[in-house]
Amino acid sequence: MSPDPGPPHDPERHPRGAPARFQRWSVFLAQGFGLCARLPAPGTWGSLLGLMVFAALAWPGSYPLYLAGTVFLLGVSVPVCTVAELALGQKDPGSVVLDEVVAMPLCYLGWVTDRWLVTGRCSLEDLLAQPHAWLIVVTGFLLFRGLDIAKPWPIRAVQSLPGGWGVMLDDILAALGTATILLLLTRAV
Numbered sequence: 001m002s003p004d005p006g007p008p009h010d011p012e013r014h015p016r017g018a019p020a021r022f023q024r025w026s027v028f029l030a031q032g033f034g035l036c037a038r039l040p041a042p043g044t045w046g047s048l049l050g051l052m053v054f055a056a057l058a059w060p061g062s063y064p065l066y067l068a069g070t071v072f073l074l075g076v077s078v079p080v081c082t083v084a085e086l087a088l089g090q091k092d093p094g095s096v097v098l099d100e101v102v103a104m105p106l107c108y109l110g111w112v113t114d115r116w117l118v119t120g121r122c123s124l125e126d127l128l129a130q131p132h133a134w135l136i137v138v139t140g141f142l143l144f145r146g147l148d149i150a151k152p153w154p155i156r157a158v159q160s161l162p163g164g165w166g167v168m169l170d171d172i173l174a175a176l177g178t179a180t181i182l183l184l185l186t187r188a189v
Contacts, residue, residue, distance in 0.1 A: 023087040030084035030096040037095045046097025047145055050104025051137070057105050061123025063116040070109065073102040074172065082164035092159060092167050099171040100148065106175035107140045110183030132186075140182050147174035 028034050032049050036042035057069045077098050084096050115130070116122040127133060147155060148171060155173045159166050 023083055026080045026083035027087050029080055030098040032097045032101060036097045042095055042097050043100050043148060044145060046100035047104055047141060047148075049097070050101040051141065053101055054105045054108055055124055058108075058112060058122065058124040058127055061121055061126065063112065063122050066105070066112055066122065067109075070102075070105040074106065074168065077102045078164035078168050080164065081167040085163060085167060096167060099168050100144075103168075103171040103175040104141075104144065106172065107144045107178040108137075108182065110179040111136060111140075111186055114183060114186065136182060136186055139185065140178055143181055144174055144178040147177050 031037045032042070032046050035049070036045045039045050053073070057066045081096060081098055084098075085091065085093065088096070112122045112127065115127060119126065128137075130136075151159070151170060151174075155170045155177075159170045161169060
């Protein structure tokens with residue numbers, strides 16, 4: 001008796017089973033809606049897109065929405081980056097910037113949380129009305145890019161994790177480091 005050869009090969013499926021349509025959408029999303037596929041410094045462009053995600057989550061002024069949106073986007077990004085990485089045939093390809101995009105709201109979580117706890121408000125308008133708000137936004141962006149590029153320990157170590165976990169966790173750690181430093185800076189100012 002011969003072993004079961006399994007289902008017939010389907011050219012519309014990735015070797016690991018992801019349908020071709022899901023692969024295309026994953027790559028499209030992972031490359032910042034295709035915008036960062038051919039740009040120089042794609043991580044910086046992805047982080048700029050992430051500032052727009054931060055603004056969209058903060059706009060309504062609902063702290064639970066900001067928190068839930070940030071966690072949801074981070075969670076969804078792991079499988080999307082896994083499929084994109086497999087479809088592109090590279091480990092953490094430079095053109096994959098979804099990790100930077102969804103990590104940016106996490107960079108400002110301490111600031112948003114502090115404002116919400118102190119004032120009960122955390123809308124984008126409230127945040128940007130604060131003294132030094134633009135300095136906080138720019139500093140957060142630059143800190144995140146610096147940590148993401150330099151990858152000090154333990155950020156570099158988590159990149160070796162498989163699939164989307166390796167793609168996402170280094171940016172999550174860089175964002176958490178940024179959030180901590182920003183919170184300390186905002187309290188000092």
